[in-house]
Amino acid sequence: MPLSSFRLAGLELKNRVLVASGTYGYGDDCLETADPAKLGGIITKSLSLKPRAGNPPVRIVETAGGMLNSIGLANIGVRRFVDEKLPFLRTVDTAVIANIAASTIEEYCEVLRILEGEEGIDGFEINVSCPNVREGGLIFGTNCTAVAEITRRLRPLTKKPLLVKLTPNVTHIAEFARAVEAEGGDAVSVINTLIGMAIDVKTRKPVLSTVTGGLSGPAIKPVALAKVYEASRAVKIPVIGIGGITSATDALEFLIAGATAVQVGTANFIDPAAGIKVAAGIDRYCDENGIPDVAALVGSLDAASGASVLDSWL
Amino acid sequence: MPLSSFRLAGLELKNRVLVASGTYGYGDDCLETADPAKLGGIITKSLSLKPRAGNPPVRIVETAGGMLNSIGLANIGVRRFVDEKLPFLRTVDTAVIANIAASTIEEYCEVLRILEGEEGIDGFEINVSCPNVREGGLIFGTNCTAVAEITRRLRPLTKKPLLVKLTPNVTHIAEFARAVEAEGGDAVSVINTLIGMAIDVKTRKPVLSTVTGGLSGPAIKPVALAKVYEASRAVKIPVIGIGGITSATDALEFLIAGATAVQVGTANFIDPAAGIKVAAGIDRYCDENGIPDVAALVGSLDAASGASVLDSWL
Amino acid sequence: MMMELCPVEGVRRAGDGIYVLSFVSAAMSRSIRAGQFLNLRVEEGCEPLLRRPFSAYRIEKTSIEILFHVVGRGTAALRKKRQGDVLDVLGPLGKPFRTADPGYDTGLLIGGGLGVAPLPLLASALREQGKAVVTFLGARSASQLVTDHLENVHTATDDGSIGFRGNVVGLASDFLGKHPITRPKIFACGPMPMLRAVASFARASDIPCEVSLEGPMGCGIGICQGCPVELAGPEKSYALMCKDGPAFDIRTITI
Amino acid sequence: MMMELCPVEGVRRAGDGIYVLSFVSAAMSRSIRAGQFLNLRVEEGCEPLLRRPFSAYRIEKTSIEILFHVVGRGTAALRKKRQGDVLDVLGPLGKPFRTADPGYDTGLLIGGGLGVAPLPLLASALREQGKAVVTFLGARSASQLVTDHLENVHTATDDGSIGFRGNVVGLASDFLGKHPITRPKIFACGPMPMLRAVASFARASDIPCEVSLEGPMGCGIGICQGCPVELAGPEKSYALMCKDGPAFDIRTITI
Numbered sequence A, B: 001m002p003l004s005s006f007r008l009a010g011l012e013l014k015n016r017v018l019v020a021s022g023t024y025g026y027g028d029d030c031l032e033t034a035d036p037a038k039l040g041g042i043i044t045k046s047l048s049l050k051p052r053a054g055n056p057p058v059r060i061v062e063t064a065g066g067m068l069n070s071i072g073l074a075n076i077g078v079r080r081f082v083d084e085k086l087p088f089l090r091t092v093d094t095a096v097i098a099n100i101a102a103s104t105i106e107e108y109c110e111v112l113r114i115l116e117g118e119e120g121i122d123g124f125e126i127n128v129s130c131p132n133v134r135e136g137g138l139i140f141g142t143n144c145t146a147v148a149e150i151t152r153r154l155r156p157l158t159k160k161p162l163l164v165k166l167t168p169n170v171t172h173i174a175e176f177a178r179a180v181e182a183e184g185g186d187a188v189s190v191i192n193t194l195i196g197m198a199i200d201v202k203t204r205k206p207v208l209s210t211v212t213g214g215l216s217g218p219a220i221k222p223v224a225l226a227k228v229y230e231a232s233r234a235v236k237i238p239v240i241g242i243g244g245i246t247s248a249t250d251a252l253e254f255l256i257a258g259a260t261a262v263q264v265g266t267a268n269f270i271d272p273a274a275g276i277k278v279a280a281g282i283d284r285y286c287d288e289n290g291i292p293d294v295a296a297l298v299g300s301l302d303a304a305s306g307a308s309v310l311d312s313w314l
Numbered sequence C, D: 001m002m003m004e005l006c007p008v009e010g011v012r013r014a015g016d017g018i019y020v021l022s023f024v025s026a027a028m029s030r031s032i033r034a035g036q037f038l039n040l041r042v043e044e045g046c047e048p049l050l051r052r053p054f055s056a057y058r059i060e061k062t063s064i065e066i067l068f069h070v071v072g073r074g075t076a077a078l079r080k081k082r083q084g085d086v087l088d089v090l091g092p093l094g095k096p097f098r099t100a101d102p103g104y105d106t107g108l109l110i111g112g113g114l115g116v117a118p119l120p121l122l123a124s125a126l127r128e129q130g131k132a133v134v135t136f137l138g139a140r141s142a143s144q145l146v147t148d149h150l151e152n153v154h155t156a157t158d159d160g161s162i163g164f165r166g167n168v169v170g171l172a173s174d175f176l177g178k179h180p181i182t183r184p185k186i187f188a189c190g191p192m193p194m195l196r197a198v199a200s201f202a203r204a205s206d207i208p209c210e211v212s213l214e215g216p217m218g219c220g221i222g223i224c225q226g227c228p229v230e231l232a233g234p235e236k237s238y239a240l241m242c243k244d245g246p247a248f249d250i251r252t253i254t255i
C-alpha cells in the first residue's frame, strides 16, 4: 500500500479523496452503504447563518453527461447544524470541513465564528459562488477583489485550514487563486459548478425554477481539469480538484494535473461509496506503478510540449 | 410549412441552421451524404492569411458527452481558399460565410480585404479565440477591448454581415456582445469551445499535443444555452447560438433562449446531414405547434420567475 | 438501504409500452415495504447519468418486480434487459405508506396510469392489517390498464375502451356516491393533475388521504436536496420527496 | 460515401476478445475496396459520442464483415449487437491500398494484432491483379491469431505459443532472408511500433511499402482535421489519415 495520508495546511487527512459540498448532505445519509471513515474528509453542505428553504422545484435536470442543479443553498442553518448534525460528525473518524455560504462578508465571518468554537470541525471551505446582496446579487466569486476581501476578513478568525472554493465562471481562475494565496488562504478548491441552462421546448419554459443552474458531473471534467492545471501553476498553496470525478482514473488526472487532493461530488448521487472506491483505486494505481507515496503523483504531468492554458491554439 | 427564411443583417438565409466553422471543412466534403443547399448557410473553416499546418497529433479526444480538439486552426490559407474552394462554394445555393482567424488585427483586416473582393462570400464571421502574438499569446477574445477594436477596424471594410464569434471562457459574455454591438458588428456567434483538458494516466502526459484544447459537443450545451441567454438579453443585434446542438430539440432550446439562428458543429462529425435534419425538425415543430413563422420562437422563453443568469442561487 | 448488483430474471410485457422487470435480491425482497422505491442504475457509464426511481411492484420470494412505462432513454434501456444481465439497485428507499394508522377500516386505492405500480404491495399490506380494499384504476385506454394481482378493481379509461369513461377520480367519487363506505382512507398514486383532483375530492369528502408523488430525483437518498415538496404552512419550507416521501398525507403538503 | 442503417446479421467470436460482426449493405459491399474503412455509430445518443472506424474485413455477397478487438466501450457495445439490430454505417471511407501499381509482382502482407483486418480483402484484390501473395501475421499468442480466409500464412507470436517466437517483422525478414522474392511490395497494418519496424526494414531492404495507420479520428471524412499524419519533407505539413489514408506509401510520410 502506498502512503495515502498527507497534511493539508497542518491537518492530517487519511487520503486525498473528500466528498464535495452539497453532494453528501451532512454526512449522515449514506451510512448504510458507505463508511465515511474511509474518506479523506467530508465537506458539509454549505451552511448559512439562517436556515434556507432553498428554491422551488424543479431543482434538478439531467443533461448530456451531467446535471444542472438549482438547489438554492437549502440548508438547516449553522446553529441547527451544530446542534443536530455535528454530534454525529464528531463520531466519524475522518476530517470534517464546514462549507460556508453567505450573502454578505459579515455573514461569512459570523458563521465561521460560530463554528470556530465547536469541536469536531477541522477546517473551513468558503463557497464564494453566492450572490452578494450589497452588489445587487452579483456573485462574490466572479469578483477578484471580493474574493480577496473575504479571505482577508476570515483569515484572522481561525487557525484551522481555510479553503476558498472558486467558481469556474471567470476568465482567469489563476488570478483568483493568487488572490486567495496572497491573503493567507490555505488552499483553493477548484471548481464549483459551471453556469448552465435547459429549456423544455414543449412549454417553452426553463426547466429549472431559477432559469439557470449549476452544471456538474462527467461533462465538466475536461473544463475542471484545465482550471486545476491553470490554478496549480499559478500558486504554491494546494489546489483541491473537483469536477466530474467518478473513478480513480478521473481523480488521477486531477492529481497529475496539479491537484493535491480531490473532491467527489455528483458521483455520490449514483454511488454513495464513489469516494471510497476512488480512494481505493488511487492506491491500486500507485501499487501497480510502484509509487510509494501518492504525493509523487501531484503535478507530475509530463507536459513536454510546454503549451499553457493561455497560449494553446484552439 | 412555416416560414423558415429570414434576413440576417440584410442577408436572406433559407433557414436558421448553419454549419459551424471547423466542422464542415470548406463545404465540399459532405456532398455525397448531405445536400448543402438545404442548409441556412455554411461557415468555412477559419481562414488565415498564410496556410497553417495545424498542431501535431493528438488533436482530438473524446470526453463524456463531448470532445476536445486542438486542431491549431489548420487551414489552406485565404488565397488557396479563394482559388480552390470558393469556385465550388459559389455553385452551392446557400449562404457562405467566411470565418477569419488571425494573430494580429492587421491580419484580420488583410484577410477580410482579400475576401471582400470575391464573389460568393455572403458575410464574415470573426474568430476571436486566437492568440494575439503582440500580447504574448493571450487570446484576443478574452479581452473586451481587443474584441471591440477588431470589430471597429473590420467594420468599415465590408458592407456584408459582420459576425463576431465570442469565446465562452470569460466572466460576462454580455460585455463582449455589447462591445461588438457598439462597434457596429451585425451579430455575435455564441459560443466557441470551452477550454478543457484530458490526461492519459498511463503515460502521465496530456492527451492533446497542446495540453489544453477546446471542448465541444452535447456536454457543453447547457453552458452554451446560458451564454446565449445572457448575450441575447444584453444586445439588440442577433445572437447565433452554437454549442452541442445535435437535434431539432436542442436547436429549439437555443431559439427559445434568444438565438436568431443556430450553428451545428460537432454533430456533423457523427452525421454530415445533422444540420439539414435539425432544420427539418424545427419546421416540423412549428407545424405541429401551429407556429406560422419560426421567428415567433426567437426569445420566446417564458421565464416568469424572472431570475437572471447573474443572480440565480446556484 | 443497500446497494446491490442484482441478477435480472427477465422483462415481460404488461400493456402498451408497459413492462414488468424482475430481478433477484434476497435482502431487499425481505425488507421493502409498500410505497418504497428502488433507484436503478440502468446502464454503466453516464448515459443516463443518474439513477431512475421505480416503485416496488411485486415481491415473489426473493424476486422483486417493477412495473414501468417506456418514456425515455432510461426506461428504453430497462426494456432491453435480459436474463443474465445484472442491475445495480439502491434500495429500499423512502418511507412506506402509513398503513398501520388505526383511523380507517377500508383502503381506497386510486391509481392513474403507472400509478398502479405500488398498489399490489399496498393491497397485500392492507389485507394483512385486516383492512378492506377497494381499488380504482384509470388509464388512457384498455391496453394500458394493468389490473393484474389486484382484487376488487374498478376501472376507468379516457377513451371508454373499458370500464367507466372518464377519469379515475370521477369513477371513485361516483362509486362512493353509490356505495357509501365507512371509515375509508385514500391512497393515491399517479400523475400530478390526478393527485390534485384526488386531494380536493378527499378534502371535500373529509376522507384521510395519502398521495405518492413523482418528480425528478438526483439521488433518492436525501443528499442532493433535489426533490423538494412544498409543505403546508405559512412559511415556505420543503420536505424531500425521496426521504420524507414519496407518499405524503395531503394535510402536510401544498399540492 | 454513404450513410446507411444496416441490418446486423450477427457477431461471432474469432479469438480471445476478438469478434467478427457482419451486417448487410448491398451498396457498400459493391463499392468498398481493400484498405478502406467504415465509420460505425455504435450506439444512439452520446456514449460514445463519435463514430468508430473499422477496416472492411470481408465481403460475402451483400454482407460486410468487420473484425474487431474489444478494447473500450465502443467495441464492447459492438460485441453485444445481435441479429435484428440496426447499425448506422458511414462508408466506404479513405483510399484503397494502391494495388494496381505495376512495379511489383508479389505482395508481402504484414499484419500485427488486429492489423490483420484489411488483409483478406487485400489478398483477394492482389490475386485478381495477378500478384502473388505471402502473408505474415503476428499476435500476442495463438489465441489472438486470426488466420481465417488467408492463404500462405506465416505466423509469429510473442509467447511462441504458435509459429515463430518473436515479432512479425522479425519473422518476415527471417523469411525473406531464406526465400528471396523478386519485385516484392510490402503492405503492412498494425500498431505503430510495428509499422515503424516494418518501415525501417523496408527502407533498409529497398522494398516499396505501404502502411495502413491507425489513430484517433473525429469524423472519418475530412471535415474535422483531427487525424494529422506528418508528411515527409522540410516543411511541417500534414495529410489526413481519414481522407488521404489510412494507407500511405512510407516515402511520403514521417513515421
Ligand SMILES: Cc1cc2nc3c(=O)[nH]c(=O)nc-3n(C[C@H](O)[C@H](O)[C@H](O)COP(=O)(O)OP(=O)(O)OC[C@H]3O[C@@H](n4cnc5c(N)ncnc54)[C@H](O)[C@@H]3O)c2cc1C
Binding pocket: C037, C048, C052, C053, C054, C055, C056, C066, C067, C068, C069, C070, C071, C072, C073, C074, C075, C076, C114, C117, C118, C213, C214, C215, C216, C217, C246
Ligand atoms: C418515487 C418514484 C417512483 C416511481 N415509480 C415508477 C414506477 O413504478 N413505474 C414507472 O414507470 N415510473 C415510475 N416513476 C417514474 C420514473 O422514474 C420515470 O418514468 C423514469 O425515471 C423516466 O426515465 P427515462 O430515462 O425513461 O425518461 P427521461 O428520458 O428521463 O424522461 C422522459 C420524459 O419523462 C419525464 N420524466 C422523467 N423522470 C420523471 C419523473 N421522475 N417523474 C415524472 N416525469 C418524469 C421527463 O420530463 C421526460 O418528459 C417513479 C418516479 C418516482 C420519483
Ligand SMILES: Cc1cc2nc3c(=O)[nH]c(=O)nc-3n(C[C@H](O)[C@H](O)[C@H](O)COP(=O)(O)OP(=O)(O)OC[C@H]3O[C@@H](n4cnc5c(N)ncnc54)[C@H](O)[C@@H]3O)c2cc1C
Binding pocket: D037, D048, D052, D053, D054, D055, D056, D066, D067, D068, D069, D070, D071, D072, D073, D074, D075, D076, D114, D117, D118, D213, D214, D215, D216, D217, D246
Ligand atoms: C482506419 C482505421 C481502421 C481501423 N480498423 C480496425 C479494425 O479493423 N479492427 C479493430 O479492432 N480496430 C480497428 N481500428 C481501431 C478501432 O477504431 C478502435 O479500436 C476503436 O475505435 C476503439 O473504440 P472503443 O470505444 O472500444 O475504445 P475507446 O474506449 O475509445 O478506447 C479504448 C482504448 O483504445 C485506444 N484507442 C481508441 N481508438 C483508437 C484508435 N483509433 N487507434 C488506436 N487506439 C485507439 C484508446 O486510447 C484507449 O486506450 C481502426 C482504426 C482506424 C483509424
Ligand SMILES: Cc1cc2nc3c(=O)[nH]c(=O)nc-3n(C[C@H](O)[C@H](O)[C@H](O)COP(=O)(O)O)c2cc1C
Binding pocket: A020, A021, A022, A023, A045, A046, A069, A071, A073, A099, A127, A165, A191, A192, A193, A215, A216, A217, A218, A220, A242, A243, A244, A245, A263, A264, A265, A266, A267, C218, C224, C225, C226
Ligand atoms: C446538487 C448539488 C448541490 C451542490 N451544493 C453545493 C453547496 O452547497 N456548496 C458548494 O460549495 N458546492 C455545492 N455544489 C458543487 C459541488 O460541491 C461541486 O463543486 C460540483 O458539483 C462539481 O463537482 P462534481 O462534478 O463532482 O459534482 C453542489 C453540487 C450539486 C450537484
Ligand SMILES: Cc1cc2nc3c(=O)[nH]c(=O)nc-3n(C[C@H](O)[C@H](O)[C@H](O)COP(=O)(O)O)c2cc1C
Binding pocket: B020, B021, B022, B023, B045, B046, B069, B071, B073, B099, B127, B165, B191, B192, B193, B215, B216, B217, B218, B220, B242, B243, B244, B245, B263, B264, B265, B266, B267, D218, D224, D225, D226
Ligand atoms: C474539430 C473542431 C474544429 C473547430 N474549428 C474552428 C475554427 O476553425 N474556427 C472557429 O471559429 N470555431 C471552430 N470550432 C468551434 C465550432 O465552430 C463551435 O463553435 C464549437 O465546436 C461548439 O459547437 P458544437 O458543440 O456544436 O461543436 C471547431 C470545433 C471543433 C470541434
Ligand code: FES
Binding pocket: C216, C217, C218, C219, C220, C221, C222, C223, C224, C225, C226, C227, C240, C241, C242, C243
Ligand atoms: S433526490 Fe436527492 S435529496 Fe431527494
Ligand code: FES
Binding pocket: D216, D217, D218, D219, D220, D221, D222, D223, D224, D225, D226, D227, D240, D241, D242, D243
Ligand atoms: S477524422 Fe476528421 S479529418 Fe480525419
